[in-house]
Amino acid sequence: MPADRRDDTPKAPLIRLADYRPPAWLVETTDLTFDLHPDATRVRARIDFTRNPDGPGGPLRLDGRGLRLLRASVNGEDVTDRLTLDAEGLTLDAPLPDAFVWECETVIAPAANTALEGLYLSNGMYCTQCEAQGFRKITYYPDRPDVMAVFSVRIEAPAELGTLLSNGEPGESGPLPGGRRYACWRDPWPKPSYLFALVAGDLRAVSDAFVTASGRKVALNVWVRPGDEDRCAYALDALKRAMRWDEEKYGREYDLSVFNIVAVDDFNMGAMENKGLNIFNSKYVLASPQTATDRDYELIESIVAHEYFHNWTGNRITCRDWFQLCLKEGLTVFRDQEFTADQRSAAVKRIEDVRQLRARQFREDAGPLAHPVRPDSYREINNFYTATVYEKGAEVIRMLRLLVGEETWRKGMDLYFERHDGQACAVEDWLKVFEDVSGRDLSQFKLWYEQAGTPRLRVREEWDGRALTLTLSQRVPPTPGQPDKKPMVIPVACGFLGQSGDEIAPRRLFELTEAEQSWRIELPERPTLSLLRGFSAPVILERDADPAERAFLLAHDSDPFNRWQAGAALAAEAIAAQTALRDGVPTLTPAPIAPGVVEALGKALRDETLDPAFRALILAPPSEDEIAQALFDRDGVVDPQVVHAARERWKDALTDALADDLAALRALHRPVGPYSPEAADAGRRALANGALALLARRPQGQADAAAQFAAADNMTDKLAALTALTHNGAPQADEALEAFRRQWAHDPLVMDKWRMIQATSPQPDAFARVKALSEAEDFQWRNPNRLRSLVGAFAMANPARFHAADGAPYRFYADWLLRMDKVNPQTAARMAGAFETWRRLDAGRQALARAQLQRIAAEPGLSRDLSEMVERMLDG
Ligand SMILES: [Zn+2]
Numbered sequence: 001m002p003a004d005r006r007d008d009t010p011k012a013p014l015i016r017l018a019d020y021r022p023p024a025w026l027v028e029t030t031d032l033t034f035d036l037h038p039d040a041t042r043v044r045a046r047i048d049f050t051r052n053p054d055g056p057g058g059p060l061r062l063d064g065r066g067l068r069l070l071r072a073s074v075n076g077e078d079v080t081d082r083l084t085l086d087a088e089g090l091t092l093d094a095p096l097p098d099a100f101v102w103e104c105e106t107v108i109a110p111a112a113n114t115a116l117e118g119l120y121l122s123n124g125m126y127c128t129q130c131e132a133q134g135f136r137k138i139t140y141y142p143d144r145p146d147v148m149a150v151f152s153v154r155i156e157a158p159a160e161l162g163t164l165l166s167n168g169e170p171g172e173s174g175p176l177p178g179g180r181r182y183a184c185w186r187d188p189w190p191k192p193s194y195l196f197a198l199v200a201g202d203l204r205a206v207s208d209a210f211v212t213a214s215g216r217k218v219a220l221n222v223w224v225r226p227g228d229e230d231r232c233a234y235a236l237d238a239l240k241r242a243m244r245w246d247e248e249k250y251g252r253e254y255d256l257s258v259f260n261i262v263a264v265d266d267f268n269m270g271a272m273e274n275k276g277l278n279i280f281n282s283k284y285v286l287a288s289p290q291t292a293t294d295r296d297y298e299l300i301e302s303i304v305a306h307e308y309f310h311n312w313t314g315n316r317i318t319c320r321d322w323f324q325l326c327l328k329e330g331l332t333v334f335r336d337q338e339f340t341a342d343q344r345s346a347a348v349k350r351i352e353d354v355r356q357l358r359a360r361q362f363r364e365d366a367g368p369l370a371h372p373v374r375p376d377s378y379r380e381i382n383n384f385y386t387a388t389v390y391e392k393g394a395e396v397i398r399m400l401r402l403l404v405g406e407e408t409w410r411k412g413m414d415l416y417f418e419r420h421d422g423q424a425c426a427v428e429d430w431l432k433v434f435e436d437v438s439g440r441d442l443s444q445f446k447l448w449y450e451q452a453g454t455p456r457l458r459v460r461e462e463w464d465g466r467a468l469t470l471t472l473s474q475r476v477p478p479t480p481g482q483p484d485k486k487p488m489v490i491p492v493a494c495g496f497l498g499q500s501g502d503e504i505a506p507r508r509l510f511e512l513t514e515a516e517q518s519w520r521i522e523l524p525e526r527p528t529l530s531l532l533r534g535f536s537a538p539v540i541l542e543r544d545a546d547p548a549e550r551a552f553l554l555a556h557d558s559d560p561f562n563r564w565q566a567g568a569a570l571a572a573e574a575i576a577a578q579t580a581l582r583d584g585v586p587t588l589t590p591a592p593i594a595p596g597v598v599e600a601l602g603k604a605l606r607d608e609t610l611d612p613a614f615r616a617l618i619l620a621p622p623s624e625d626e627i628a629q630a631l632f633d634r635d636g637v638v639d640p641q642v643v644h645a646a647r648e649r650w651k652d653a654l655t656d657a658l659a660d661d662l663a664a665l666r667a668l669h670r671p672v673g674p675y676s677p678e679a680a681d682a683g684r685r686a687l688a689n690g691a692l693a694l695l696a697r698r699p700q701g702q703a704d705a706a707a708q709f710a711a712a713d714n715m716t717d718k719l720a721a722l723t724a725l726t727h728n729g730a731p732q733a734d735e736a737l738e739a740f741r742r743q744w745a746h747d748p749l750v751m752d753k754w755r756m757i758q759a760t761s762p763q764p765d766a767f768a769r770v771k772a773l774s775e776a777e778d779f780q781w782r783n784p785n786r787l788r789s790l791v792g793a794f795a796m797a798n799p800a801r802f803h804a805a806d807g808a809p810y811r812f813y814a815d816w817l818l819r820m821d822k823v824n825p826q827t828a829a830r831m832a833g834a835f836e837t838w839r840r841l842d843a844g845r846q847a848l849a850r851a852q853l854q855r856i857a858a859e860p861g862l863s864r865d866l867s868e869m870v871e872r873m874l875d876g
Contacts, residue, residue, distance in 0.1 A: 011379075011864075011867075012379040012380060012864040012867075012868070013379070014377050014378075014379055015377060015378055015379065015381075016376060016377045017321070017323040017374070017375070017376045017377065018376070020320070020321050020323075021055075021056045022052060022054050022055050022056070022146065023052055023055055023142055023144060023146060023147050024051070024052055024055040024056055024057055024058050024060075024061070025049045025050065025051060025052060025055065025060060025142060025147075026049070026050050026051075026052045026055075026147060027047055027048060027049060027050075027142065027147050027148075027149035028048040028049075028050060028149060028150070029047070029048045029149055029150045029151075029152070030045065030046075030047050030048075030141075030149045030150070030151045030152070030193075031045070031046040031047075031151075031152045031153075031154075032044070032045055032046075032139065032151065032152070032153045032154070033153075033154045033155075033156070034119075034153070034154070034155045034156065034157075034198060035156045036110075036126055036155065036156065036157040036158075036161070036200055038109070038110060038111035038121055039109050039111055039112070040107050040108075040109060041107065041108050041109070041110055041119065042070075042105060042106075042107055043105070043106050043107075043108060043138055043139045044103070044104075044105045045102070045103065045104050045105075045106075045139040045140070045141070046101060046102070046103050047101070047102045047103075047141070047149075048099070048100075048101055048102075048149075049099065049100055049101075049102055050098060050099045051096075051098040051099070059091050059092055059093040059094070059096075060091070060092040060096060060102075061089060061090075061091050061142075062089050062090050062091075062140035062141055062142060063088065063089040063133070063136035063140065063141060063142065063143040063144075064088070064089045064090060064106075064136050064137075064139070064140040064141070065087070065088065065089075065136050065137050066108070066118075066137055067106040067107075067108060067137070067138075067139065067140065068106060068107040068108070069083070069085065069090070069104065069105075069106050069140070070104075070105040070106065070107060071104065071105055072090075072092075072102070072103065072104035072105075072140075073102070073103045073104070074092070074094075074096065074100050074101070074102060075097075075100050075101055076101070076103075079092060079094070082094055089136065089140065090140055104139065104140055106138075106139050106140065108137065108138065110126060113137070114782060114823040114824055115823070115824050115825060115826065116129055116266055116267065116268045116784070116824060116826070116827075117129055117130075117133075117134040117137060117268070117826060118130070118134040118135070118136075118137025118138050119137070119138055119198065120266070122264050122265050122266035122267075123225075123265055123266070124201065124202070125161075125199070125200070125201030125202070125203070125225075125264065126157075126161070126198065126199060126200040126201060127198075127199055127201075127262070127264045127266075127267075127279060128196065128197050128198045128199070128274075128279070129267070129268060129269075129272060129279070130193060130194045130195070130196050130197070130274075131194040131195075131272060132194055132322055132381045132382060133194070133381065133382075134194070135193035135194060135196055136193075138196075141193050142193075143193050143194075144192070144193075144321065145192040145194060145318050145319045145320065145321065145322070145424055146192070146318075146319075146320050146321065146424035147192060147193070148190040148191055148192050148318070148422070148424060149190055149191070149193075150186075150187065150188060150189070150190050151166075151167060151168070151186070151187045151191065151196060152171075152184070152185070152186045152187075153166040153167070153184065153185045153186075153198065154182060154183075154184045155182060155183050155184075155185075155198060155200060156176060156180055156181070156182045157180060157181065157182075157200050158179060158180055158181075159175070159179050159180060159181045160202060161200045161201055161202060162201075162202055162203070163199070163200065163201055163202070163203040163205075163223060164181070164182070164183035164199075164200050165183075165185070165197075165198070165199040165200070165223070165260055165262065165277055166185035166187075166196075166197060166198050166199075166277060167185060167187040167191070167195070167196065167197055167274060167275045167276045167277050168185050168186050168187025168188060168189070168256060168275065168276050169185065169186055169187070169188070169256060169257055169258065169276075170183070170184075170185055170258065171183075171184035171185060171186055172184045187256075187275055187276065188256075189255065189256075189275060189315070189316065190422060191275050191315060191318070192318055192424065195273070195274050195275045195315055195318075196274065197272070197274030197275075197277040197279055199223070199262045199264075199277065199279065201225075202225070202226065203223040203224065203225065203226075203262070204223070204224060204225070204226050204228075204229050205221040205222065205223050206221070206222045206224070206229050206232040206233070206236060207219065207220060207221045207222075208220045208236050208240065210239075210240050210243050210244075210254070210259075212243075212247065212253045212254055213247045213253055214253060216253075216257070217257070218243075218254055218256070218257060218258065218259055219257065219258045219259070220236060220239060220240070220258075220259050221258070221259070221260050221261070222235055222236050222239075222261045222262075222263070222285060223260060223261065223262040223263065224262075224263045224282075224285065224286065225263075228263070228282075228286055230288065231285075231286040231287055231288045231291065231292075232263075232285065232286070234287045234297055234300055234301070234677060235261065235280075235284075235285045235286075235287070235300050235304050238300060238301040238304040238305060239259070239261065239304050239305075239308060241301075241305075241343065242304060242305035242308045242309065242339060243308065245305070245339050245342065245343075246308070246309060246312070246335075249338070249339075249342075250312070250335075250410075250413055250417075251414070252311075252312045252417070254311060255311070255316075256275075256276045258276065259276060259278075259308075260276060260277045260278070261278045261279075261280055261285065261304070262277065262278070262279050262280065263280050263281075263282040263285040263286060264279055264280065264281065264282060265282050265748070265783065265785075266782075266783050266784065267279070267280070267281040267282075267784065267785075268784055268824070268826050268827055268830075269281065269385070270283075270284055270303050271284055271303050271304075271306070271307045272307070273306075273307040273308075273310035273311070273314055273315060275311070275315050278307045278308070280303070280304075280307070281785065282749065283296075283749055283752075283785055284299060284300050284303045284304075285300065285304075286749065287300055287677075289675040289677070289713070289714040289715065290713075290714065290715060291715055291747060291749065291750050292677075292715055293715050293716040293719055293753075294677060294681075294682035294685060294686065294716045295716075296715075297677035297682070298340070298344070298682070301340065301343065302336045302337075302339070302340050303336075305335075305336045305339045305340070306332055306333065306335075306336035309332050309335045309336060309339070310328065310332050312417065313328055313331045313332045313335065314328035314329075314332055316417075316421055316422065317416070317417070317420045317421060317422075317423060317425055318423075318424045318425070319424060319425065319426075320424045320425055320426045321426075322378070322381045322384070323374055323375060323376070323378075324374065324425065324426050324427055325374075325381075325384060325385070325389050326373045326374055326389045326390075326393035326396075326427070326449065327425060327426070327427055327430055329385075329389055329390045329393055330373065330389065330390065330392075330393020330394045330395075330396055330397050331393075331394075331397055331430075333390050333391065333393065333394035334393075334394040334397040334398055337349065337353055337394060343679070344679040345611055345613055345614070345679060345683070347560035347561065347564075347611070347614060348611065348613045348614055348617065348683070350534060350535065350560075350561050351560075351561060351564050351614070351617050352617070353391075353394075354535045354561070355617075355623075356391065357387070357391045357392070357395065357538060358623075358626050359623050359625055359626060360387040360391065361387035361388055361391045361392050361538070362454050362540070362626075362629065363387075363625055363629065363836065363837060364386060364387050364388055364833075364836065365388065365392070365452060365453055365454045365479070366453075366454065366477075366629060366632075367836040367837055367839065367840075367873075367876070368480060368836060368839065368872055368873045368874075368875070368876020369386075369833065369836050369869075369872055369873065369876065370388075370452040370453060370479040370480055370876070371384070371386070371388055371452050371479075371480075372388070372449060372450050372451060372452045372482075373388055373389060373392050373393050373396055373448060373449045373450075374427055374449040374450065375389075376450075378868075379864060379868040380829070380864050380865045380868050382826045382829065382830075382865055383829055383830075383865060383868055383869055385830075388452070392538055395537075395538040396448045396449065396538075399445075399448070399489075399491050399536070399537055399538075400434060400442075400445065402491050402493070402509070402536055403440070403445070403489070403491055403511070404434060404437070404438040404440065408434075408437050408438050411437045412433050412434045412437045412438070415433050415436065415437055416430065416433045419433060420433075427446070427449050431445070431446060444486075444487075444488070444489050444513060445489045447486055447488050447489070448488060448489075451476055451482060451485050451486065451488065452479040452480075452482055453476045453477045453478070453479040453482070453485065454476075454477070454538065454539060454540055455474050455475065455476045455488055455490060455537075455538075455539040455540070456474065456475045456476075456477065456539065456540050456542050457472060457473075457474055457490060457492070457512070457532070457537075457539045457540065457541050457542065458472070458473045458474075458475075458542045458543070459471070459472060459529075459531060459541070459542075459543045460473075461529065463526045466522060466523075467520050467521060467522045467523065468496075468520070468521045468523055468526070468527060469518055469519070469520050469521075470494075470510070470518065470519045470520075470521065470529075471516065471517070471518040472490075472492060472510060472512045472516070472517055472518075473515060473516035473517075474487055474488065474490055474512055474515060474516075474539075475515075476488065480872070480875070480876040487512075487513065487514050487515045488513075489511060489512070489513050490511070490512040490513075490537045490539060491509055491510075491511055491512075491536050491537055492509070492510040492511075492512055492531065492532055492536060492537065493507060493508075493509050493532065493533035493534055493536035494507065494508050494509075494510060494529060494530065494531050494532075494533065495507050495529070495530035495533055495557070495558065495559055495562075496508075496521075496523060496527035496528075496529065496530070497527055497528040497529075497530060497552075497553070497556055497557065498524070498525050498527060498528075499525065501552070501555065501556030502556075503558060504523060504524055504525060504527055505521070505523055505527070507533065508521070509536070528549060528552055528553065530553060530557050530558075530559055530562045531543070531562075532562070532565075533559040533561065533562055534559060534561045534562075535561055535565075545569070547570060547573070547594065547596065547597050547600070548596075550566045550567075550569050550570045550573075550600070551566070551570065551596070551597075551600035552566075553565075553566035554566040554567045554570065554600055554601070554603075554604055554618075555600070555603065555604070560614065563604075564614065564617055564618060567600070567601055567604060567618045568618075568622055570597050570600060570601065571597075571601070571621050571622055571650060572622045572626070572627060572630060574593050574594070574597050574650055574653075575621070575622070575627055575643075575646045575647050575649075575650045576627065576630055576631060576634065576646075577589070577591055577593075578591060578593070578645075578646035578649055578650070579631060579642050579643070579646050580635075581635050581637075584637070585639075585842070586631070586635060586637060586638060586639040586642045586643075586842075587642065588642060588645055588646060588649075593649065593650060593653040595657065598653055598654055598657045598658065599657070601618060601619075601654070601658075602657065602658050602661055604618050605618060605619060605658070605661060605665060606661055606665075611683060612669050612683040612684045612686065612687040613679070613682070613683025613684075613686055613687070614683075615665075615687050616683065616686035616687040616690045619654075619687070619690040619691070619694075620690060621647055621650055621651060621654075622647075624640065624643050624644055624647055624799045624800065625799060625837070627643050627646070627647060628640060628643050628799065628837070628840060629840070631643065632840045637840070637841070637842050638840045638841060638842075639841075639842060640799040640800055640802075640803040640841070641800050641803065641805075643799070643800075644762060644799065644800035648762075651694060651697065652697065654694055655694045655695065655697050655698065658694075659695065659698070662691040662694055662695050663691070663695060665687055665688065665691045666687075666688045666691040666692055666695065666704075669684040669685075669687045669688040670684070670685070670688040670717075671684050671685060671688075675713060675714040675716075682716070685716050685717065685720075689716070689717065689720035689721075689724075692704065692705055692708065692720060692721065692724050693720070693723070693724050693727075695724075696724035696725065696728045696730060697728050701724070702724075702725060702728065702730035702731070702732060703732075705721045705724040705725050705730065705732075706721070706725060706730070706732040706736065708720070708721040709721035709722055709725065709732075709736050709739075715750070715753075718740075719753055719757070721736075722736050722737065722740055722754075722757055723757050726757050726758065726761050726763070727757075727760075727761050727762060727763070729763045737754070737757075737758070740754055741754060748780070748783075748785070748786070749785070752785055752786065752789035752790075753789070755773055755786075755789050755790040755793075756789045756790070756793045758770065758773065758790075759773075759789070759790050759791070759793040759794040759797070759798060760793055760794070760797045760798045761798070761801075762798065762800050762801065764801075766794070766798060766801045767794070767801050767804065767808070767809050767812075770790060770791065770794045770812075771812060773790055774790055774791055774816070781816075781819075781820070782823055782824070784824065784827045787816070787820060787827065787831070788827075788831065791813065791816045791831075792831050792834070794809070794813075795809070795813050795831070795834035796831075796833075796834050802834070803841065803845060805844065805845065806848075807845070807848030807849075807851075807852075810835075810848050810849055810851075810852045811852060813834065813835075813852070814852040814853075814855055814856055816831075817831060817832055817856060817866065818856060818859055818862075821859075821862060821863050821865075821866045822861075825863030825864070825865040825866055826865055828863070828865065828866050829863070829865035829866045829868070829869045832856075832866060832869040832870060832873070833869070835849055835852070835853060835870075835873055836873060838850065838853070838873070850874070853870050853873055853874050854874065856870045857870045857871060857874065
């Protein structure tokens with residue numbers, strides 16, 4: 001045989017939404033018995049099948065991957081010899097009654113499972129991850145979300161694995177001969193296989209209780225390794241607040257007598273909403289003031305809430321097929337965003353979310369990986385857990401609420417729960433509910449689920465002395481497979497400010513439904529428009545405004561989002577003006593930054609009536625990626641190093657002009673007294689540390705940062721100081737990095753932060769450091785958190801150094817993707833997205849990036865996850 005193994009690995013088939021068929025067989029109950037062993041876990045399954053009267057008929061086809069089948073029977077009769085096995089499952093082509101009991105026994109090897117999908121071992125602890133298609137690596141099953149069954153589970157394990165958990169309610173447990181023990185669980189709520197979970201390990205519970213609105217008591221447990229018990233309090237508190245919030249906001253109560261959360265070290269994602277047994281990346285559970293930053297606390301709060309909210313939006317009502325992923329994810333992200341907005345500052349939360357959306361989703365929407373919120377085809381569903389499905393999916397929900405109004409929205413949610421509880425649904429079911437409660441036709445709105453790409457919104461104003469004629473037009477750019485787009489429904493919230501800065505007319509919501517539309521609005525004076533208030537639609541607003549108008553909105557707009565947006569636009573435009581094409585090549589221009597622009601920001605920063613957290617966001621410059629995309633739209637080519645240099649100039653201009661203000665802000669807002677992760681203190685730290693980041697561009701600020709590093713009693717302040725020193729190339733940086741390493745070498749999660757600071761440093765030696773750290777013996781790269789914090793962070797969050805003109809970092813990164821692909825294809829494929837912006841670059845860098853993508857694509861035995869990603873990036 002030729003050496004190229006790709007020849008005998010057929011390309012994974014393209015799966016299309018249009019080909020959906022209901023399942024041929026339904027399952028009533030699924031009973032599983034696990035006899036746990038690292039190399040040979042035996043799984044016995046007993047499944048009640050019934051023929052689906054609405055199904056397409058045909059033989060019994062079960063999914064299964066990497067399983068060793070010992071035996072199988074139908075109604076007690078052995079059928080092992082009559083099965084046809086292949087790489088993706090088995091088929092029993094024999095006459096079958098309309099209802100029968102399938103029993104089978106398989107053997108799997110959790111210790112060898114490095115892909116972290118199915119049942120695997122993480123530091124001696126058994127753990128599962130089944131979404132999307134991991135259950136088929138445990139036993140043969142119709143592994144699709146529209147098959148929902150009641151699961152009973154019995155776990156047998158060595159006695160030293162003291163904690164044996166699965167979904168639902170606990171049943172019997174006790175000792176077994178030979179130093180073993182068992183525990184049983186039963187989940188009364190029918191669920192698809194992707195929500196199955198099992199955990200076994202030497203774990204400790206930190207426990208609490210919650211009484212539901214109707215008076216039922218729920219035991220709450222956060223399970224961690226011995227020694228981590230003192231880092232669970234915040235997660236537990238966030239869980240109780242989330243449970244209460246869902247009752248008050250949506251009337252949704254929890255429906256079991258126990259809710260378990262388990263923290264695991266090796267995990268591909270953030271967390272997983274398995275029914276009654278949420279499994280978390282330990283990074284999103286464990287927190288103490290000494291080890292976690294304010295940002296970590298906020299993420300723990302929102303992820304705990306997100307997974308809990310899935311109990312209704314995802315678990316009780318699930319997805320019909322994986323194309324409908326946004327149905328649970330977009331809605332649940334929207335719900336966790338609302339929760340955080342209620343717990344903290346709604347304005348700050350909205351700005352943070354839009355910054356994230358622009359940084360991750362707009363970038364995806366503009367490149368070769370662009371896809372609709374509901375994709376219409378895939379080869380590997382794991383590649384569609386994307387910013388588009390999650391974050392844009394949440395924006396679509398937010399627009400729907402805006403269009404139907406708050407009251408109708410709640411009625412719609414009630415009807416959705418009432419009508420579809422216990423079902424597996426599609427986007428059409430969701431929209432029908434809102435058509436029924438609102439009387440609106442949502443067929444055009446549905447385009448938000450079907451058309452990829454970020455719409456561009458243009459604005460024209462004409463003032464005739466009495467009325468304003470506002471003309472809005474839209475254009476959705478072509479994306480892979482979708483050259484022509486139809487006009488979308490775009491809700492544009494708009495305010496009208498008079499010369500005094502006051503509102504001269506009530507806010508209006510314009511619904512743009514055509515390519516171009518005009519409105520005539522009578523007003524007492526010519527207004528300054530505050531457009532797209534609250535970021536009422538996920539679009540790019542193309543509007544030429546002069547800096548004076550932006551400064552006016554920054555000073556006066558009553559909409560906090562647009563107030564921030566005005567400052568962000570001032571900064572972005574000032575940075576963009578630092579670069580121009582010279583002979584087709586992006587180059588820095590000699591243009592100085594207008595003092596008026598900096599002063600407008602200074603004025604907002606000094607305004608003590610404004611929330612410190614909000615001012616911290618005003619101070620933060622736009623990301624290099626966001627600037628790069630704007631320059632690509634303007635010039636058609638981007639040099640990431642020129643973008644970086646222009647942004648550094650902006651930071652210098654701010655520091656020079658506002659040094660005294662920054663020092664005063666820092667002095668005023670550094671919280672005193674014991675650390676609290678609560679939002680008000682976190683906001684003040686964000687402002688003080690934002691000021692420090694700029695001040696540390698100068699020797700005095702570096703001395704202040706070194707002093708803060710030495711004195712800080714919490715990770716937020718310590719890390720902010722260490723980052724300020726490292727990223728500004730301060731002479732104290734290396735000593736501080738070494739002191740930090742000595743203090744935290746025993747704590748992998750904290751060391752991830754240490755690596756990330758170095759990986760994201762704009763200093764010229766960043767790549768050499770990343771290489772050295774990645775080659776260090778203690779670097780546990782097989783753990784996804786470790787690899788992402790160093791190699792992933794370098795490629796995703798250090799554009800100036802990743803896009804070096806010689807292409808060496810591209811080769812380095814491709815090497816790592818290939819290495820990780822052999823162990824954990826899902827994580828490798830997700831990290832590959834660092835290359836998605838390659839077509840924005842100049843011809844030289846494009847050729848270097850393309851060469852690496854082609855090298856990956858040609859690798860023998862490449863996973864279907866990674867091969868789909870690189871092919872889309874090369875073809876798109
Ligand atoms: Zn989710």
